[in-house]
Amino acid sequence: MNKLIIGVLLCFMYLPFYAQVQVDVNLNVKHTVGNISEFDRSKFITIHANQVENEWDGDNFVTDLRDDFLNGYDVYLGRNTGSITWNLNNIGEDPIRSGFADPNEIVTKGSNTRNNYASKTDLHSYESRKANHVMAAQLHPFWTGESQRATSVTGWELANATATGEYMGRFFNEFHGGNGEPIPKWIEVINEPAYEELGGKSNFTNSLQEVADFHVEVADAIRVQNPNLKIGGYTVAFPDFETGDFQRWINRDKLFIDVAGEKMDFWSWHLYDFPVFGGKKDLRSGSNLEATFDMHDQYSLIKLGETKPYVISEYGSQTHDLRNEQWSPYRDWLFMAAQNGQMMSYMERPNDIAIAIPFTIVKAEWGYNSTTGIPYVSRLMRKANEPASYTGEWVYTERVKFYDLWKNVKGTRIDTKATDLDIQVDAYIDGNKGYVILNNLEFSAATIDLNVFDNYNVAITSILKRHLTLSGNIPVLEEESVITAISSVELGSQSTMILEYTFDNDIIIDETSDEVKYFADSYLQPIQANQAVTFNINGVAKPTTYGEAVLRVSIGRDHGSVLKPVVTVNNVDITVPEDWRGYDQAQKNRFFGTLEIPVAYDVLNTNNVISVAFPDAGGHVSSVAMQVFNFSSNIREFTPEKLPTNNYTIKAIDATCNNQDNGMLSISTIVGQNYNAVVSSAGYNESFNFSNNLSVENLKVGSYTIVITLPSFPDYKMEFSVQIREPESLTVSSKLTVDKNAVFLNLKGGVKYFVALNGKEIQTGANEIELALEEGINKLKVTTDKNCQGVYEETIFIDKSYSIYPNPVKEELSIVVTEKLRNSSAYVYDITGKLILRKEIDSTENSILVNGLGKGVYIIVFKRNKEKVGASKFVVE
Incomplete structure (x- = not known):
C-alpha cells in the first residue's frame, strides 16, 4: 500500500469556499515516454550560444564567465547562426563556377579555423556541453529566391539552392571535426525564411512552395558533401495553423511536409508568447502549443508514416510593447514566465524534442542601437548601470534566475498527476534526491495540496523550496529550507516552484507508467451543427491490466463558438472537462487548443471509434489522439490515506x-x-451518496x-x-460626532444593509458606517436584504448652536452652547418623558453630573422663555 508521507490525513476547512489543486507524486513509479525516462539537461537547460563566441569575454563581473554560467548552473550550448554566415560573407566566388563558393578557399579558411580552435585549449572542456548543438544559416546571403542579397564582404550571389547546399556541406566538412569544433548535431537549412518573404504573422494566402523547394535542393546538395548530417527546417517563426480557418496550415506547413518532409530529419520551429502585443495577450503556452504539436504530428504520421523530432531553436516571449524601452526586470520576467510554461510542455514529450533553446543571447552587443541607445532585448548579460546608462561591467540580467531555479534538477522521471490542467507538474528522482516541479499557467495564485506517496517508508530529512515569482515588477527567486513535511504550497501567478527533497535513503523505483500516444486515421474535419464527426484510433496496445487514458481533441473555432463537445468513445459517453490548459485565448484571433479528456482504461479497445459533436457549426476538429498510460500495477488504487488534508469543504447557509x-x-x-x-x-436524519459535491x-x-x-x-x-441559524433582528445604534457633521451607525443582524439618508440610498456589508449630516432635519432608514429582519428609522435634527459630550457618558455631561442658547434652561427627561433634572445655562460652557442617574437613554431639551429651542438624546452607561 502506498503511504502518504506528506501532510496530516484530514482536516476540516471552513469559509472561504474556494477550490484548490491537488497534486499527487508517486516516488516509486517511473514515467517513460518513447523509451525516455531521464531528464536530459542537454535538451532543456540551454542557451542560444556557442562557447567560442567572443561575448563570453570582456569586462565581466566574474573572471571566467563561461565557467561561472555553464558549469555553475549546468547549462548546455544550444545554437550558432554566426560562423557559417560570417564565413560565407567573407569567402570568394569559385573562379570556375559562377555563383558557387570557392572550394579551395573553404579548405584554407576551414583549416585555419580548426587550427585556431585547437590552440584554444581552455575551450575544449566545453565540448561536452554541445551534445545537441544546432547550427543555422541566416536568411541572407543563403536565400536564392526573391529578395536575394549578395555576400556582404565579397559581393557575389549564390547561383541557386544547390550552391547554398554545397557551401554548407563543405563548411561542415572543413571547419569542423578533427582538431576543430565538433560537427553540430542538427543543421537548420535557413533561419525564418517565411518571416520576410510571405507577409508576416497574419497572412494565410501566400504559398510556401518556393521555400519548400529550396529546402529540398539544399538538403540534397549538403548530403552530396556529407550524408551523415541531420538536416531540418523550415525554422518557422509563426506556426499559426488556425489562421484563415486553417488556410495558413494548408498553404504553408502542410505544403512543407508534402514537398520537403521526406528530406527532413527533423522539424525546426520558433515558438513565442506575445504577452504585451498592442495592449493584448497572444500566448502560445498551454492548449495552443499542445494543439500545434498534435496537428503537425498527426499529419506527419498520415503523410510520411512517421513523426519526426523537433528542434525548437528559439522560444520564450517577444515583448513588443516594451521593445523600444531600456532593459527592465519586468521584461525579463515576461520571458521567464513563457520559458517555464513552454518548457514544461516540451518536457512532457522528451521523445519528440531534440532540443529546446530559449532565445537568450550572451550579450548581443551587435544588437545595440547607437541611435536610440536601446540595447538588444534578449540578453543574459547587461551593463551594471542599466537602465540609467549603458555603462559599467557586465552583470547578469534577471534571466539568470531561470537557470538558478533549475540548476540542480536531474534524474529519472516519476509519475505525477494534478487535478487542474493549469498547474503543470513534473518530478524526478536521483538517488536520495527528489525534484517536484510546479508551474502555474494561470494569471492568479494557486494553492497546491501536495501528496507525495512512497511504498517503502522513506523519511524526509529536508526540503529546499525555490519559488520564481513576481514581486511588484521584479522577478524574485524565493528560497526556504524546510525540515518538516510540506502538505500545501502557494504558487504565484505564472510562477514556477521546484521542491528539492532529500530523503534518508535512496528512493526505490520499481513500478512503471509507460506512455504511448496514438493518432486517429483522419484529421482536420469541418464542424457541422449537431453532426458527429467520427475518428478511428486503431492498434492501441494494452499490455497491462491497469492504466489510464486521455483523449486529446484539438479544435480551431471562432470566439463565441461552443468549445465543449459531446464525446463518445466506443459508444460510451465521456465527460468533457469545462477547462483546458492555459488561458482562454480571448485576445487571440480565434481559439485553437487541445481539450484533454480523461477516458477510463477499460473503455479502450484495440480499435476505437471516437465521436465528436458540437451544437453549432464552424471551425474544425484539427486533430484527435489518445494518450495511453500503461501501469505495471494499480498505481491509482485509492485508499483513504491518499485523501488530501483539506479534502472536505463544508459550508452552512x-x-x-x-x-x-x-x-x-x-x-x-x-x-x-x-x-x-x-x-x-x-x-x-438523512443519508446521501455523492462523488464530488452535495447540496x-x-x-x-x-x-x-x-x-x-x-x-x-x-x-x-x-x-x-x-x-x-436564523437571521438576527436588525439592530442599529447611532452616535453623533462632536461637531455634529456626521453620524456613526453600528449595524448588526444582516449581511447586506440598505442605508437611506435624506432620500439617498447606499448598500454596504460593513457593520460600521459614517454618514454626513445636513443642518436641520435628517431622515435615516436602514433595512437589510431580508424583510423579516425589520426596519430602523430615525429623524436626526442638527442644531449646531449646542453640543453635548461625551456620549455615552458615565460621570459628567459637558454642554457647550453658542450665544443663541445662553441664559436658557436645560431639561433632562427619561425615555418615558419624566422630568429628571433642570439646569440653568448661564455661560457657553456648562456641565451636568449624571452619575446618579440610572443607565439608559435620556433626552435633553433646551428652552428659553418656555419655548423649545433645541433637543438631543444621550446615553448614560
Missing part, C-alpha cells in the same frame, strides 16, 4: 428569515470518490452532525458539526 425552513448545507471534495454522508439533527436543502434552524464515510472502506469515518 443560514435560513433566509425567522420561521423559514430553507437552510442549506453544501459539501465539496477535492478527490472524487463514492462517498456517503449522513446528515442528522433533532427530528432529521442538502430545506433544512430547519439548528445544529447538524455530518458523518462522511466511504462504503468501500468500512473503517473510514469523518465527522463534522455545523450550525444553521
Whole structure:
C-alpha cells in the first residue's frame, strides 16, 4: 500500500469556499515516454550560444564567465547562426563556377579555423556541453529566391539552392571535426525564411512552395558533401495553423511536409508568447502549443508514416510593447514566465524534442542601437548601470534566475498527476534526491495540496523550496529550507516552484507508467451543427491490466463558438472537462487548443471509434489522439490515506428569515470518490451518496452532525458539526460626532444593509458606517436584504448652536452652547418623558453630573422663555 508521507490525513476547512489543486507524486513509479525516462539537461537547460563566441569575454563581473554560467548552473550550448554566415560573407566566388563558393578557399579558411580552435585549449572542456548543438544559416546571403542579397564582404550571389547546399556541406566538412569544433548535431537549412518573404504573422494566402523547394535542393546538395548530417527546417517563426480557418496550415506547413518532409530529419520551429502585443495577450503556452504539436504530428504520421523530432531553436516571449524601452526586470520576467510554461510542455514529450533553446543571447552587443541607445532585448548579460546608462561591467540580467531555479534538477522521471490542467507538474528522482516541479499557467495564485506517496517508508530529512515569482515588477527567486513535511504550497501567478527533497535513503523505483500516444486515421474535419464527426484510433496496445487514458481533441473555432463537445468513445459517453490548459485565448484571433479528456482504461479497445459533436457549426476538429498510460500495477488504487488534508469543504447557509425552513448545507471534495454522508439533527436524519459535491436543502434552524464515510472502506469515518441559524433582528445604534457633521451607525443582524439618508440610498456589508449630516432635519432608514429582519428609522435634527459630550457618558455631561442658547434652561427627561433634572445655562460652557442617574437613554431639551429651542438624546452607561 502506498503511504502518504506528506501532510496530516484530514482536516476540516471552513469559509472561504474556494477550490484548490491537488497534486499527487508517486516516488516509486517511473514515467517513460518513447523509451525516455531521464531528464536530459542537454535538451532543456540551454542557451542560444556557442562557447567560442567572443561575448563570453570582456569586462565581466566574474573572471571566467563561461565557467561561472555553464558549469555553475549546468547549462548546455544550444545554437550558432554566426560562423557559417560570417564565413560565407567573407569567402570568394569559385573562379570556375559562377555563383558557387570557392572550394579551395573553404579548405584554407576551414583549416585555419580548426587550427585556431585547437590552440584554444581552455575551450575544449566545453565540448561536452554541445551534445545537441544546432547550427543555422541566416536568411541572407543563403536565400536564392526573391529578395536575394549578395555576400556582404565579397559581393557575389549564390547561383541557386544547390550552391547554398554545397557551401554548407563543405563548411561542415572543413571547419569542423578533427582538431576543430565538433560537427553540430542538427543543421537548420535557413533561419525564418517565411518571416520576410510571405507577409508576416497574419497572412494565410501566400504559398510556401518556393521555400519548400529550396529546402529540398539544399538538403540534397549538403548530403552530396556529407550524408551523415541531420538536416531540418523550415525554422518557422509563426506556426499559426488556425489562421484563415486553417488556410495558413494548408498553404504553408502542410505544403512543407508534402514537398520537403521526406528530406527532413527533423522539424525546426520558433515558438513565442506575445504577452504585451498592442495592449493584448497572444500566448502560445498551454492548449495552443499542445494543439500545434498534435496537428503537425498527426499529419506527419498520415503523410510520411512517421513523426519526426523537433528542434525548437528559439522560444520564450517577444515583448513588443516594451521593445523600444531600456532593459527592465519586468521584461525579463515576461520571458521567464513563457520559458517555464513552454518548457514544461516540451518536457512532457522528451521523445519528440531534440532540443529546446530559449532565445537568450550572451550579450548581443551587435544588437545595440547607437541611435536610440536601446540595447538588444534578449540578453543574459547587461551593463551594471542599466537602465540609467549603458555603462559599467557586465552583470547578469534577471534571466539568470531561470537557470538558478533549475540548476540542480536531474534524474529519472516519476509519475505525477494534478487535478487542474493549469498547474503543470513534473518530478524526478536521483538517488536520495527528489525534484517536484510546479508551474502555474494561470494569471492568479494557486494553492497546491501536495501528496507525495512512497511504498517503502522513506523519511524526509529536508526540503529546499525555490519559488520564481513576481514581486511588484521584479522577478524574485524565493528560497526556504524546510525540515518538516510540506502538505500545501502557494504558487504565484505564472510562477514556477521546484521542491528539492532529500530523503534518508535512496528512493526505490520499481513500478512503471509507460506512455504511448496514438493518432486517429483522419484529421482536420469541418464542424457541422449537431453532426458527429467520427475518428478511428486503431492498434492501441494494452499490455497491462491497469492504466489510464486521455483523449486529446484539438479544435480551431471562432470566439463565441461552443468549445465543449459531446464525446463518445466506443459508444460510451465521456465527460468533457469545462477547462483546458492555459488561458482562454480571448485576445487571440480565434481559439485553437487541445481539450484533454480523461477516458477510463477499460473503455479502450484495440480499435476505437471516437465521436465528436458540437451544437453549432464552424471551425474544425484539427486533430484527435489518445494518450495511453500503461501501469505495471494499480498505481491509482485509492485508499483513504491518499485523501488530501483539506479534502472536505463544508459550508452552512443560514435560513433566509425567522420561521423559514430553507437552510442549506453544501459539501465539496477535492478527490472524487463514492462517498456517503449522513446528515442528522433533532427530528432529521438523512443519508446521501455523492462523488464530488452535495447540496442538502430545506433544512430547519439548528445544529447538524455530518458523518462522511466511504462504503468501500468500512473503517473510514469523518465527522463534522455545523450550525444553521436564523437571521438576527436588525439592530442599529447611532452616535453623533462632536461637531455634529456626521453620524456613526453600528449595524448588526444582516449581511447586506440598505442605508437611506435624506432620500439617498447606499448598500454596504460593513457593520460600521459614517454618514454626513445636513443642518436641520435628517431622515435615516436602514433595512437589510431580508424583510423579516425589520426596519430602523430615525429623524436626526442638527442644531449646531449646542453640543453635548461625551456620549455615552458615565460621570459628567459637558454642554457647550453658542450665544443663541445662553441664559436658557436645560431639561433632562427619561425615555418615558419624566422630568429628571433642570439646569440653568448661564455661560457657553456648562456641565451636568449624571452619575446618579440610572443607565439608559435620556433626552435633553433646551428652552428659553418656555419655548423649545433645541433637543438631543444621550446615553448614560
